[in-house]
Amino acid sequence: MTDVFHIVAGQEISGASFLLDPSMVQAYTSAVEESSPVYRDAMLVPPTAIAALGVRTILKELALPPGTLHAAQEMSMSRAVAAGEELSCAAKVTQSSQRRGWLFVVVEFSLADHGGKAVLDGRTTLMVPLQDS
Amino acid sequence: MTTTAEAGHALPELRKAVTQEQINRYAEASGDFNPIHLDAQFAAASSFGRIVAHGMLVLAFLSEMMTTAFGSAWLESGKLKVRFRAPAYPGDEVTTFGQVTKLTDQEGSRRAVCAVGCRNQQGEELITGEASVAIEAQTG
Numbered sequence: 001m002t003d004v005f006h007i008v009a010g011q012e013i014s015g016a017s018f019l020l021d022p023s024m025v026q027a028y029t030s031a032v033e034e035s036s037p038v039y040r041d042a043m044l045v046p047p048t049a050i051a052a053l054g055v056r057t058i059l060k061e062l063a064l065p066p067g068t069l070h071a072a073q074e075m076s077m078s079r080a081v082a083a084g085e086e087l088s089c090a091a092k093v094t095q096s097s098q099r100r101g102w103l104f105v106v107v108e109f110s111l112a113d114h115g116g117k118a119v120l121d122g123r124t125t126l127m128v129p130l131q132d133s
Numbered sequence: 134m135t136t137t138a139e140a141g142h143a144l145p146e147l148r149k150a151v152t153q154e155q156i157n158r159y160a161e162a163s164g165d166f167n168p169i170h171l172d173a174q175f176a177a178a179s180s181f182g183r184i185v186a187h188g189m190l191v192l193a194f195l196s197e198m199m200t201t202a203f204g205s206a207w208l209e210s211g212k213l214k215v216r217f218r219a220p221a222y223p224g225d226e227v228t229t230f231g232q233v234t235k236l237t238d239q240e241g242s243r244r245a246v247c248a249v250g251c252r253n254q255q256g257e258e259l260i261t262g263e264a265s266v267a268i269e270a271q272t273g
Binding site: 024027028030031032033034035036038039042044046047048049051052053055056064066067068069070071072073074075076077078079080081 | 149155158159161162163164165167168169175179187188189190192193194196197200201204205207208209210211212213214215216217
């Protein structure tokens with residue numbers, strides 16, 4: 001695990017794989033009250049679910065303090081992803097800077113399928129409270 | 134695709150009520166147990182003064198609007214860039230908004246570019262940004 005307060009731009013975050021377990025996907029679509037038939041009928045996974053689970057995998061490695069906020073999000077989808085697929089995650093910190101009592105951390109990540117082909121790329125900006133450091 | 138891909142066309146608006154129960158379920162589903170979303174005492178000491186919903190929960194509403202508007206093309210080719218400007222609180226009603234701003238040709242495909250976001254019941258913008266999606270080539 002990496003201490004977010006000592007992270008530097010360019011630092012890679014150890015990759016991990018995660019399974020888009022159908023029950024987990026169902027719990028997600030239920031929680032966000034996603035009603036589009038494309039997810040229900042074809043068992044596809046909402047892009048925000050893929051991103052959220054990918055970001056969770058990454059952030060587990062950063063030991064973020066409570067109260068961390070999500071400031072911005074970018075995502076780019078390459079193909080639809082079905083429940084049951086396993087994705088691998090590669091991520092890198094591209095920015096780490098302090099401003100007005102917050103540490104701003106930008107993480108770029110790429111989620112790939114079993115064959116190594118990218119399915120979703122993203123960029124997450126976090127605001128980490130410095131008073132908790 | 135259910136939305137007419139013409140500049141100026143409005144995307145279908147969605148309204149969602151945010152509840153603490155929903156936030157709790159989202160925490161379980163996403164694995165994000167940050168106490169600012171779940172612990173009233175912790176959240177009271179934060180800059181917001183009370184519990185706030187996960188930004189990605191509110192972003193899911195916006196993504197649902199894009200799926201409603203563009204169908205599976207959103208899953209296959211969508212791009213999204215947003216800022217979380219203000220939080221949603223339990224009890225808020227969030228409304229998504231969006232409008233096709235232009236059509237562009239990129240890497241051999243035509244894309245609909247949309248200004249998108251979410252507002253609360255006071256009209257305050259919670260999320261703003263841009264989304265785009267590949268659309269079928271228009272003929273005629």
